[in-house]
Amino acid sequence: MPLVNIRLARRDIPTTASEKAALIEGITDLMHRVLSKRRESVVVIIDEVDPENWGEGGESVVAIRQRRQTNSP
Amino acid sequence: MPLVNIRLARRDIPTTASEKAALIEGITDLMHRVLSKRRESVVVIIDEVDPENWGEGGESVVAIRQRRQTNSP
Amino acid sequence: MPLVNIRLARRDIPTTASEKAALIEGITDLMHRVLSKRRESVVVIIDEVDPENWGEGGESVVAIRQRRQTNSP
Amino acid sequence: MPLVNIRLARRDIPTTASEKAALIEGITDLMHRVLSKRRESVVVIIDEVDPENWGEGGESVVAIRQRRQTNSP
Amino acid sequence: MPLVNIRLARRDIPTTASEKAALIEGITDLMHRVLSKRRESVVVIIDEVDPENWGEGGESVVAIRQRRQTNSP
């Protein structure tokens, strides 16, 4: 029973239900194809994290996005 | 100091405070009974996951619940 | 930067390096296809758990596998 | 690419954006100083957990905080 | 399908297979009793962490255990 946990910084445009469904289906298919796992045994959990709570390179994703917007023409 | 993390797909009828308290107490008691851990050293964290973000067998829990309702007489 | 964590009960026949590479590639491709994530931003971590440490339905995977072998003709 | 996940019981006075930024910066600096990791490779994720969902010593943090308030003169 | 992850610092005397089986059974029973979860839907994963990799109060568990042994008459 493979457990797959996806962690994403929540985007300004929320991840849609159909995108989540595509991720769940895609990962389930991948476990079946690569490891011959029974599809019904695959569990996928998607965590959407507040961008203020996600840091990369010493900055929060909120700060990174603001800097990119300021710098983009 | 055992750390116990419970992950649940959020139910239509939310898990109540007293159910969560019973889970916390039950797990703390179990760690004490089985592993002789000091009760005050046991940490329990309950994560409630949006059913749209939890997939089993290639479908989200939202889709699975809808299908069950449609099929139930 | 999506983080994807796969948890598997270690199998009697170990998961091979090329199967792991296929999982890493497959998940990276999926994040790119479904969420337009830059491939180099995708991190995949595979945890292989001792079957004695993985329980389903109240039994360890070791016990489940032994029962299946005993019941198979 | 070190991944650092901080789990906190949500406080009555919420953790501020600048406190989170200080945690992200502090951890990134620590990974660079101790393990010579490139700063841009360090990912930090902060999970704030509902105090009803966090148990210590058999009680939820909500119950612990209420008991402390009742006992404090 | 509740997922329960137990994290323990590996003890000098290893946690036995029967202790792990008792934890798996106990948690499965608890999920059934408190939340009416189907027993076969409960997944339990036990992570045993090297005591050098587990810190409490600024010290590793290795250092804490050594200090306790030195101080015990």
Place this chain on the structure above:
Amino acid sequence: MPLVNIRLARRDIPTTASEKAALIEGITDLMHRVLSKRRESVVVIIDEVDPENWGEGGESVVAIRQRRQTNSP
């Protein structure tokens, strides 16, 4: 009680006990300084992941390291 989990791809030259102690001390100090957390309440867990099990940009860290060695003069 903050829980901090550090995940690292295991390096060719293993992370030393003193480096791990410095990480544990540094994170404990940071939680105290930034969030006024009691030092003894801070738990740090370091997971060292096999480089074959860690993927970035669609490749395992093993493959990335080999490619870098081949390309370095």
